[in-house]
Amino acid sequence: MNPGIGHDKVQPFPQPDPATVSEKAAVKFKPSLQIHGACHPYPAVNAAGETSDGLKGTGELDGHCKGSGLGSQVYGRSGWHKDLWAIMYSWYFPKDMHYSMIGIRGRRHDWVSTVVWLDNPALEKPKILAVSTSTTNGEYDIVKDGPPSCGRWSSDPPFTVYINGTSPMLKYRTGGASAGTSLALTTERFGEFQDLVMWEQLTEEARGPLSEADFGEKAKVPFIDANFNSNLEAVPVNATHSSTFASHFPGG
Incomplete structure (x- = not known):
């Protein structure tokens, strides 16, 4: 395994032109990410397999991590789960x-x-059925398409307000003492896009070290082989459509 390098020295992968059905869908539905009072996302690994050393958890909330001059990165991986097509997008933060x-x-x-x-x-026109976001305790929250939940004094906003075209809108922000840093859907259209690289598009030299890197117990890489399926299992989602479409599709 290659040694770690400075968090601002990791060269991101350029976003490849999508060639397969799954790659095209991943690009089409790539979320935007808004940062509010927190670190910005950085690449975690380069093509040679050098991983980020990160930053010590001290100083200002976004100290020394307001964005890499080399560019940022979002990592993707997709597959069938419970008769639904799941596209996982993951971001790395130095601290x-x-x-x-x-x-x-x-x-x-x-x-x-x-x-x-x-x-x-x-x-021809795939539909977003739900969006789930990781929480600080290793679980996932989920917002599903459909009639909004209504209480006596208030109701949830419709699912569509979280989607800009085909892109879910997310916010990564610093919370209070109990909340920590959180990821959630937002109605605010201030997010940015990062170059997307899918798990299969990473070099072999990058996949190995990324799978072996120790980012800490509370910062496990969500999409590596050891964690991808278990993270999907953690989402409280069930297929609401006919499973006939789970015969998959040509081209991957």
């Missing part, structure tokens, strides 16, 4: 800082992920 009862606390490295659930990427 995770948040407020606590005794001041600002932090740690080196953070990973967050979202899963966009489709009916079938091979359809």
